[in-house]
Amino acid sequence: MLLNAIEKPATAGHSLPPYLLELLGQARRSIEVDPGFTRRCLDEVSTLLGSADAIVIDRDIVEPQSVPEPTKFTKGGLAPWQLKRVRAYVEEELDGTILIEDLAIVAELSPGHFCRAFKASTGETPHGFIVSQRIRRAQRLMLDTNDTLSQIACACGLTDQAHLTRLFRRVLNETPLAWRRNWRTA
Known part of the structure; x- marks a missing residue:
């Protein structure tokens, strides 16, 4: 009931x-x-x-706090200041291309070491984190604006609406249009 x-x-x-x-x-x-x-x-x-x-x-909204901010060092992981700087960089550059090499420079590590340390600290790859952040921003824009899905895809650093739909369906098992309709009518 x-x-x-x-x-x-x-x-x-x-x-x-x-x-x-x-x-x-x-x-x-x-x-x-x-x-x-x-x-x-x-x-x-x-x-x-x-x-x-x-x-x-x-499963309907990607968790905003998907990368925890550790209070102590994770063995083989990033220091808290590195994780904080990487998260801020990703948020600032989300509408464009984000390269692993750039994230490694922000964390002051080599790209290979950065990827291993990021995964040890957060439990997900840098690419997975970036995708979840893009989807989260798309969800916010779908709820807060009347922009088309094409415009939202570009604002989230994705190539086109099809790219947004593919990632959205992979993460949430639902198309962006269906998700937007469900949440707008609620």
């Missing part, structure tokens, strides 16, 4: 983590049937956590 309203804990004796887990569970159960309710659940969780960027919507 689908819930029509967000249920808050009945008593003050409930601890916050179970309530958050319940909200996330309600969101997950309703994501395909009622995206609007899912958004309300996630907005409530966001409010409780104090950060809208901390929310992951199952």
